[in-house]
Amino acid sequence: MTNSTILVTGGSGLVGQAIKAYTDENSQPGETWIFLSSKDGDLRVRGDTDKIFDKYQPTHVIHLAAKVGGLFANLSQKVEFYRENTLINDNIMENCRLHKVTKLVSMLSTCIFPDKTKYPIDETMLHDGPPHPSNEGYAYAKRLIDTMNRAYAEEYGCNFTSIIPTNIYGPHDNFSIQNGHVIPGLIHKCYIAKKEGTPFTIWGSGTPLRQFIYSLDLAELTVWVMRDYHSPDPITLSVDESAEVPIKDVALAVAKAMKFEGEVVFDTTKADGQFKKTACNKKLRSYRPDYKFVSMEEGIQKSVDWFLANYETARK
């Protein structure tokens, strides 16, 4: 048995807390898991990052920490999304090289793919054209992770890779209406509509299509990538194409889980963002043909229940 120390950056966030819940039950002998938050150091700052690596001497790193936000945050802060993520990623990758980390797994996203593309998108198409203008700051910072994973492998023989999740949701999400992603934003808005007897407002037309992965499923698959997937080329972690849904259906599932029976309205003055970003999970299915994802209805019910039980402390 070899001992390993696995450092999870962004360990206090949506995905980090899901990995914590998963590994609390499923860690392997010899594994020590460390979950970081920004309280342990600011990863935009090289000196803070160096101190964290000196302190923990990780053998493996799952790199989740990032400036993350939904469509509306991305539209208004392109400079910050680019700069903060570029700084964080550079500090992590270079420390992983210097500390001879055996394996680094970083997170990309299906929203960083070319805007004008063929569907479904697969791992080979990442750099085939500019991203959607709404999130270009975030997208270019994230794309560079993939470029540098290959560069670190070629020049230094590093075992760095990345995963490409679709939209994620679950317990510990950021339920901020202004800055969060669509599912936590809708959950929070529906909660207020129910409490105040006001309409539940869906932003945009409700027609854009998305695939959603429940955070606990993503956690299990991310840990599998860390242990068993060894290539610098990214791997998409997504539900099947048949599970793609219009935003309107997502909102109705939130209303049902919240037992909201009032009026549902659309605010079409708000942006729709990308119409779709249908991802192909053929590569994942070639390794994990039988993996069963939590259904969106079940995942939304669990997320609503978590939000109601943790309302006082949830990020919002």
Ligand code: NAP
């Ligand atoms: P999240 O809930 O917003 O959590 C972000 C995490 O990063 C938190 O632990 C936060 O620490 C940490 N962090 C942010 N800035 C930091 C800094 N300067 N120094 C140190 N730590 C910092 O994010 P998430 O949704 O779990 O996302 C995890 C990863 O998945 C990200 O790389 C994201 O780009 C990617 N992703 C997310 C989605 C999605 O739908 N959410 C979709 C695709 C890809 P504090 O808690 O202390 O602030």
Ligand code: GDP
């Ligand atoms: P994206 O998938 O990267 O575009 O990010 P989001 O998770 O923010 O999803 C955005 C889609 O959901 C767009 O079509 C929005 O118009 C729609 N949407 C509807 N209501 C909301 C809401 O309350 N918050 C957010 N973020 N998006 C919403």
